[in-house]
Amino acid sequence: MGDVNERTKQFFKELVKILQPPENLDIQEWADLYRILPKEGAAESGKWVTARTPYMIEIFKCMTDIDTESITMMTGAQIGKTELLLNILGRYMHIDPCPILMVQPTVDDARAFSQERVAPMIRDTKVLRKIVINDTVQQKSFYGGYVRFVGSNSPSGLASRPIRITLLDEVDRFPVSSGAEGSPVELAEKRTTTFINKKKIRTSTPTIANKSAIERLMNESTYEEWSLPCPHCGEYTPLEFENLKWENNDPKTAKFMCPACGALSTEAQWKSKKQLNGKWIARFPERIKNRGFHMNSLASPWRTWESIVEEFLKVKDNPQEKKVFWNTVLGKPWVLHLSGAIEYRRLFDRKKSYEHDNLPKDIKIITAGVDVQDDRLEVEVVGWCNKYKSYGLIYKKFFGNPGDEKVWNELDQFLLQKFKMEDGREEVIRTTCIDSGGHHTSAVYKFCMARQWRNVYAIKGVGGEGKKPIIGISHLEKEGSDNVDLLLIGVNSIKDMVCSALKAETDEDNGYCEFPLRLEYGYDITYFKGVTSEVKTVDETIRGDKIIWKVIKGRRNEPFDLRVYALAAVLLIPINLNSGVEESPEQLAICEVPNIEITQNIGG
Template identity: 45%
Template sequence: MQTIADSKKLFQQLAKQALAPPPNLTVSEWADAHRKLSRESSAEAGQWRTSRAPYQRAIMDAINDPYTEDIVIMASAQVGKSEILLNALGYFIDFDPSPILFIQPSGEKSKEFSKERIAPMIRDTPTLFERIGETKSRDSSNTIMFKSFPGGFIAMGGANVPSSLAARPIRVLLADEIDRYPVSAGDEGDPLDLAEKRTNNFYNRKKIKVSTPTIKGASRIETEFELSTKEYYNLPCPRCEELQPLRWEQIDFETESHRCLYCGHLSNEFEWKNQQGEWVATAESTIRGFHLNELLSPWRRWREIITAFKRAKRKGTEALKVWTNTSLGETWEEEGQKIDDEIIYNRREEYEADVPDGVKVLTAAVDVQDDRFEIEVVGWGIDRESWGIEYHVIHGDLKEPKIWNELDLWLQKTWTKENGTRFGITCTCMDSGGHFTQEVYRFCKAREARAIYAIKGASAKKGEYVPLIASTSRPKPLKALLVTLGVNDGKSRVMSSLGIEEFGPNYCHFPIGRGYEREYFKSLTAEKLQTRYESGTPYQVWVKIRARNEGFDLRVYNTAAIEIINPNFEREYSIATVTRPVRRRRRRRGVVK
């Protein structure tokens, strides 16, 4: 039976433990001891192990260095960069309570990250759950965008929302995917600068900036990395033991091995990754900067990376750009920002029929002007190889029903392959951004069953990335389906495709005649990409070099249409087969005979 003296002794021990200072843990040690990976975001749910990806340890522990204020991580996908931020967040909540600002590229992305990554981490990590608990919509101390805990709080912010960046002083700034930030948060200026100023009241502030890079000369993370120690994770050669980073140019495709820079020996992936590596700085700076590529990742096999590279190379420039950013963690240097209209005009072809044999599906795009509709029909085949089918203009008064009826009838046309297969338009994107917005909504609403959709360009901030299919809505009062497009993304895709010179993935074919005359190609190439600067921050913008750009816009809308329907290119989206043989057509200089 326990005596009063025993109870008193036990109480004293518990009190002593409660009052004792916490053990001196680093971020990686905290994660190894406490962090739990959630089922929603990890294929390896359960206890965190830094040993799974040992290159992460020095990055996380740099946060504990009292002399290091800024940490920059320029990285590919599949290397755990978001997990590093989450471990830092967990450490500060549990071990070093502080006011924290966690920024994502937009308010919407911030909400998603909070719900899909932060909330599960708090739920599954007991020591964090004790301090924060469950998110409650009516509890202002614990919501999706704000969570308080003893000694601090987490404020979630969107780089496009000025109020979320300048509301309160913070000690810890966690900035994710900074290459996706707009150049300015409203009229307030650079969102990263705004957020960093919030840390000025703290002598022990920490600023951690992370991103996959984008375009050379317009990449924030590249700019930050160039100002840093520029550290690369070096592994010893399994044969000669000379330290070196894993680089793509030393990968041998046949053997799926990495060639030593010094002895030339080829060692396979597992021989390299089993070595104990170390970070090597290539510059002097007070900013710690780390570069990571997928070759280091324990979650990505070299065979997969090589296959992805070959696939991207086959698909063309746009795919290769994405692979360079997301697999190598390197910026992409644009080679040609403008396409010569004369070159494309001169490569026009004579098609064997209305619809060339490689076409599987037709889309259409309609540009709405005050006195006309401009329409382009495009055929699409495997790997997004495209064929211009017809460019057509309908003139008239858009205030009168006659021209709208003409447009309706024209969009019901069919085109035929040499074997007699007939094709109609599978999806149409129609511009609603001019002076006839409600008329476009009314036209499209009545024809949604034919997949005729109103579209408009997204109002993106300078430098902000918006995907081609940005969102959908049903504006009142007509509630027609409206698809919002990231037109800059679409223009980059079109320009990359126009630059491809060999038949195959993403190549753009154009016929002789059918409306594809010199003026069309001038309007197709009427814009070019320029790098501009605002308060020293680079961003890219498409600028007109000619007044008429309808051809360029229509090809972007057609690209959006094929993205919307996302067809299976193993089948044909035809109407029926014509029983009578199709009359062969001979074309000379655009004249059908």
């Protein structure tokens, strides 16, 4: 009888343990107490220690904060993001069971995550092993809830039962639309609508700037960056790659520069307290409902700064590999400005004083470019020297309807002016290129046909990579009017040349650009914003990636186009300014623009 009583007592003790609510632990406390890292899939197996990755502490706290509804993480590689997600999943399964949805980019990814990451966690974490009552690849059920694993490419998996916790992993690999149902992110997160205590967790390595889903979600959040105090001044600063400095391409010399005091310190000095003194600094702290965290590999305990610099030096000259580095190591969206945006203030600040009646004697040829707008003509006159060094001479606008002759007569008189050099020479505008696109093509043709003897050309830009700067002349046959000679230019090639020139730092560099100090010559700050207004980028089309030039938002690109036209005009003249051979003024005077013909008539 005694044995029966003992067995009964033991039964009720075990029953009480099962029925007793678990401790009210946050995710960090739960993981440090219960989580065991399996040998397969973990960088370091054994007992989980959050202090190893202190940047996770605040993220774990906000996961159970009643004021926070969504958590976004834009991350690099090797920062422990997958283990972070598993800790979140394990804690809710054990402490606060509910319906949970784990979304991976594809159904196969979801199955693999369930089998290779979640199943070993359950197996090796005793408290989870005890509570799972139905364990399949697609779903793991436990007392009070379940976690379902679906792919973002499966509309049926995203749009069925109510869900309290959504875990969306690698959202930048999600399709734009799940079937015909719409955004996978929105489909999944709509399922949390009925829960007051919902949590929406999104993570991803970013991809292309302005197209990245995780970047968009981050921009709607607090946007917090992991920061450490400077070993010298104590000022907190984010671990940005741009502040990582090294000498002579030697990764071993890598040090981080404090942007506040300028001091350089080693990784060991910055991480002397194992980052336990680090903190998250938010750009938008008021957005407490939507927390966002950016983490890069500089904070990783599994990467050294030396190894990061070494990897960068290997890929820096390969755009595709550099993009992967930017995304996976720095956790940043890749900006497809292949040419790089040019700092206009640098050009504005280096203007020099020179006058039209006393121009530098190294100017050999003067050309002009003209752009036609609906209410004006814009023109730039440029002086060219050896190595295609340039002097901006005049940037001017003639306001009026280009359909009327008045504005064209003003331009004509302007193009006839002479410029005096400091050695006494007088130079005229040798060649002019006028854009024939837009709404006033006929007016351009009429003006140019009457002045072709002065080397005034109507031009048409031909896009695409690999085109020669000067393609040739197309003889257009227009019914009811004289034939038109249309100069075709490879606009991408010439834009490359202009951007290279604008980036030149000293007057010893090929293409170095000079600009006049006097504002009446037209070179105000608006001009410099305009001449640097375009960047080379990649456009993704159904036929593949296409390299194009795009205008930076908020700027006008007429000054950039005019510099392109003025350069095309000097390239027409059969003198190689890069040859180093000094032509006499007499030789320069007799150079004429050749009649470059092409056989294909592209007009109509």
